[in-house]
Amino acid sequence: MIWHILRKDTRLVWWLAAMAAAAQACAALVARIIDGGRQSLQLHLVGDMLAAVAVFSFAMAVVAVMQQDPVPGTRQDWLVRPIRRSDLVLAKLAAVLLLLQLPMWVVDVGVGLVHGFGLTAAMLSAGSRTLQMFCELALPAMLIGAVTRTVGEAVIMAVACLLLYMMLFVVGLSLLLGIKATIMDSGSHWMFTAAFDLAALLGTALLLRLQYSSRRTLLARWLLVGGGAAIVGIAFMPWPLAFSMQSALAPLPAAARPIDVTYNSHAGRFQLPLGALPVLSSALQLPLEFTGLPADSLVMMDRADVRISAPDGTLLYKGTSHVSVDGQGSILWARFWVRTGPGDGPVHALYQRIYLPPEVYAQLAHREVRLAVDYSLTLFGQATRDALPAVAGNKRLADLGQCRTSVDAEGDDVVLECWSATRPSSCATAYLEEPGTGARDFAAYLCMPDYSPALFGQVWPDAIYRTRGEVQ
Amino acid sequence: MTIEVENLYRDFGRHEALRGLSLTVPRGSAYALIGANGAGKTTTIKTVMNIITPTRGSTRILGVDSRSLGVAQLQRIGYVSENQELPRRLTVAQYLEYLRPFYPSWDRELERSVLGELRLPADRRMGDLSHGMRIKMALACALPFRPEVLILDEPFSGLDSLVRDEFMARLLQQAGEMTILISSHELSEIEGITTHVGFIDQGRLLFQESMSELSDRFRQVRITLSAPGRVPEPTPPGWLDTSLAGNVVSFVDSQFTEATLAASVAALFHGVRSIDVQPIDLRAIFTTLARAARGGTS
Numbered sequence: 001m002i003w004h005i006l007r008k009d010t011r012l013v014w015w016l017a018a019m020a021a022a023a024q025a026c027a028a029l030v031a032r033i034i035d036g037g038r039q040s041l042q043l044h045l046v047g048d049m050l051a052a053v054a055v056f057s058f059a060m061a062v063v064a065v066m067q068q069d070p071v072p073g074t075r076q077d078w079l080v081r082p083i084r085r086s087d088l089v090l091a092k093l094a095a096v097l098l099l100l101q102l103p104m105w106v107v108d109v110g111v112g113l114v115h116g117f118g119l120t121a122a123m124l125s126a127g128s129r130t131l132q133m134f135c136e137l138a139l140p141a142m143l144i145g146a147v148t149r150t151v152g153e154a155v156i157m158a159v160a161c162l163l164l165y166m167m168l169f170v171v172g173l174s175l176l177l178g179i180k181a182t183i184m185d186s187g188s189h190w191m192f193t194a195a196f197d198l199a200a201l202l203g204t205a206l207l208l209r210l211q212y213s214s215r216r217t218l219l220a221r222w223l224l225v226g227g228g229a230a231i232v233g234i235a236f237m238p239w240p241l242a243f244s245m246q247s248a249l250a251p252l253p254a255a256a257r258p259i260d261v262t263y264n265s266h267a268g269r270f271q272l273p274l275g276a277l278p279v280l281s282s283a284l285q286l287p288l289e290f291t292g293l294p295a296d297s298l299v300m301m302d303r304a305d306v307r308i309s310a311p312d313g314t315l316l317y318k319g320t321s322h323v324s325v326d327g328q329g330s331i332l333w334a335r336f337w338v339r340t341g342p343g344d345g346p347v348h349a350l351y352q353r354i355y356l357p358p359e360v361y362a363q364l365a366h367r368e369v370r371l372a373v374d375y376s377l378t379l380f381g382q383a384t385r386d387a388l389p390a391v392a393g394n395k396r397l398a399d400l401g402q403c404r405t406s407v408d409a410e411g412d413d414v415v416l417e418c419w420s421a422t423r424p425s426s427c428a429t430a431y432l433e434e435p436g437t438g439a440r441d442f443a444a445y446l447c448m449p450d451y452s453p454a455l456f457g458q459v460w461p462d463a464i465y466r467t468r469g470e471v472q
Numbered sequence: 473m474t475i476e477v478e479n480l481y482r483d484f485g486r487h488e489a490l491r492g493l494s495l496t497v498p499r500g501s502a503y504a505l506i507g508a509n510g511a512g513k514t515t516t517i518k519t520v521m522n523i524i525t526p527t528r529g530s531t532r533i534l535g536v537d538s539r540s541l542g543v544a545q546l547q548r549i550g551y552v553s554e555n556q557e558l559p560r561r562l563t564v565a566q567y568l569e570y571l572r573p574f575y576p577s578w579d580r581e582l583e584r585s586v587l588g589e590l591r592l593p594a595d596r597r598m599g600d601l602s603h604g605m606r607i608k609m610a611l612a613c614a615l616p617f618r619p620e621v622l623i624l625d626e627p628f629s630g631l632d633s634l635v636r637d638e639f640m641a642r643l644l645q646q647a648g649e650m651t652i653l654i655s656s657h658e659l660s661e662i663e664g665i666t667t668h669v670g671f672i673d674q675g676r677l678l679f680q681e682s683m684s685e686l687s688d689r690f691r692q693v694r695i696t697l698s699a700p701g702r703v704p705e706p707t708p709p710g711w712l713d714t715s716l717a718g719n720v721v722s723f724v725d726s727q728f729t730e731a732t733l734a735a736s737v738a739a740l741f742h743g744v745r746s747i748d749v750q751p752i753d754l755r756a757i758f759t760t761l762a763r764a765a766r767g768g769t770s
Contacts, residue, residue: 001573008570012561068559074523075557077613082546082574214525 001083005091009068010099016061021103023054028111028462035115035419035466037406051461058100058133059141063154065095066145072217073149085212096138105130108463115464116402117421125421125464128457135197136459139204146211147220161225165232173236180320182239186302187378187426187449188246190456195234203227239303243376246451256379258292259299270351282361284354286371290338291347296382298427299338300447305374306354308364316369317360337445339429378449380427390414390432390471399425400467413470416446420465423458426450430471444471473532474499474621474651475520480529482515482675489515491675492529502652502665503680506758507672508765513655514553516672517625520653521551534621547575550614550650553625554607560599564592564609568616575617583616589642604635611639621651628658636661659755666754673765683754690757691728692750695721698743708736712764719745724752724760 027050112122267287308317393405401420427447446469475497482490670680710727
């Protein structure tokens with residue numbers, strides 16, 4: 001009877017499924033226009049809006065599928081019909097997969113093919129996105145749909161949960177207690193995603209069983225809200241725990257052991273490079289020395305926990321320095337990278353910029369303090385090296401996909417753009433090189449750390465991975 | 473027995489909707505569950521259908537505990553309720569088409585006949601049907617598979633007399649084939665098919681018996697005295713709604729036996745000029761009992 005119920009649901013919600021797929025197709029079309037080189041803020045806004053409409057329609061359609069036979073209440077006709085509860089649940093699942101996810105998968109495959117990827121690559125890439133959409137959007141929407149009677153109720157419940165979590169975590173934990181969602185702005189953010197996906201799978205199995213077998217809606221709602229809170233809580237896990245888990249999962253966990261980071265007492269005061277504008281912010285420039293770096297490698301700072309104390313041990317300031325807000329209110333990306341070339345030696349020096357709140361900086365500027373920094377660093381090895389012309393280059397690069405180069409609108413930067421159906425390397429270094437002499441310009445680091453397992457796919461706005469960087 | 477309810481309790485927060493209710497519906501009977509609003513009729517029926525789980529006690533239908541009702545049993549049970557929610561966006565024909573495969577005994581010919589007699593528009597969405605039409609639709613969905621048990625929960629609420637007649641006419645055609653449990657305020661409508669009655673008040677069953685026994689033991693009695701008298705205190709057991717108007721004493725005798733009434737009256741009143749005894753209908757019985765229950769007598 002599963003197909004029979006599915007046919008009935010299809011008759012009722014096909015238009016919502018069509019709307020979601022159409023919005024997804026339109027978003028893909030806009031993304032294709034942007035990828036074709038027509039960059040504009042308006043196009044980006046329209047593309048994002050269409051992708052958001054697709055996602056929202058998809059979620060609404062999932063809720064509507066579930067609510068064709070609502071579980072809460074005592075008046076629904078299906079309750080007195082000889083319908084196996086398991087058939088009903090499986091029919092809903094089939095509707096979500098076949099009626100809603102399949103068309104979006106087809107659109108994603110089409111996007112991959114239009115981008116010039118092979119059928120298998122396009123199908124796998126779209127499949128990966130479909131899987132993630134299923135875990136992160138479809139399953140939660142199924143759960144909300146199973147504990148509410150109308151779309152309005154579902155929206156109210158979703159918004160209420162969001163508000164509750166914001167109050168609990170953003171206001172309560174983050175603002176009042178100063179406990180931050182440490183892993184979300186690091187390459188380990190996948191831990192939250194993985195926990196969310198796992199909880200969505202297990203939670204759906206548990207709550208749908210609870211709802212369809214004994215229809216205990218109140219209990220199911222509480223479990224849903226409580227389970228959601230527990231998952232959000234994972235984003236606030238202590239950073240040392242997340243980092244040690246990530247280290248254990250690294251391909252070569254021991255590779256970074258020989259590397260030392262020390263205070264470079266011989267470096268002297270920081271000097272601005274010739275011609276550079278002074279930075280209008282309250283930042284310390286901390287001289288560091290790295291030793292033991294292998295050739296052709298890159299060390300990236302994931303996070304630095306900074307503690308400044310008085311000589312007697314009184315704590316004066318405590319904070320993290322990978323993301324900072326300067327005196328002008330701008331968010332500054334304060335990560336650093338240490339890169340070694342093929343013939344480089346093991347010792348490298350740099351100044352780490354540590355942004356401090358202006359009032360802290362003013363208070364500490366002229367007094368003796370002790371500075372302790374706890375670093376979380378990642379060592380990248382070089383996998384591949386490739387070259388393409390700086391202007392009008394168009395070439396498939398091993399770890400980045402199909403790439404092209406152009407000069408930006410201002411005419412002062414070379415833009416490197418790449419598209420890939422599989423996950424590209426999360427860290428790349430690009431530089432301009434004079435082929436004759438081998439002379440190089442400043443390197444640009446295209447590092448968006450993402451240490452997630454290969455199973456996790458690209459979700460927004462489609463299944464295509466995009467890498468973009470500007471080389472000066 | 474087709475339906476057995478035993479010591480059933482159901483609480484909604486602090487409110488006790490059912491308080492130890494027990495009843496039995498014999499196979500082949502048409503059992504009317506009567507009682508005032510809020511007495512617990514709908515809660516009882518929903519518990520029998522496993523729509524509501526009991527706080528305590530048990531219900532069995534077709535030999536199976538209601539909590540274990542499965543496909544095999546539900547294929548033999550028809551259910552019609554005043555507030556049944558049917559899929560609003562499906563048409564009448566689409567919904568019948570959807571339901572057919574779930575019932576192996578579904579009779580297409582009977583379906584056509586029911587649809588025609590109830591004058592249901594096949595191509596109209598159920599969300600666009602009037603209340604009366606929705607109830608008729610619920611009946612049209614409950615009859616074509618020839619259920620062994622038909623449960624009707626206040627099916628006449630909000631129906632005009634024409635629709636009621638159509639509903640009852642259709643029901644009567646199949647009434648002999650099945651066991652019926654019906655809760656209704658429209659007692660005059662169901663009196664014709666009822667074989668058994670259960671009277672429920674404040675979550676308890678006050679009595680249940682066959683309609684013939686009930687009709688036999690309830691009588692409206694009017695005693696005309698030769699001079700104005702007074703109502704004896706206390707009134708004999710079984711005398712309900714006793715009143716005096718001049719020299720006429722009226723009451724409903726709930727334990728009527730022809731042989732003893734005259735003797736009882738003679739012992740209580742002097743100068744009895746005449747005794748008029750009339751049978752009363754189910755509606756009058758219900759009204760009398762409800763009034764008595766409210767007054768604390770039964």
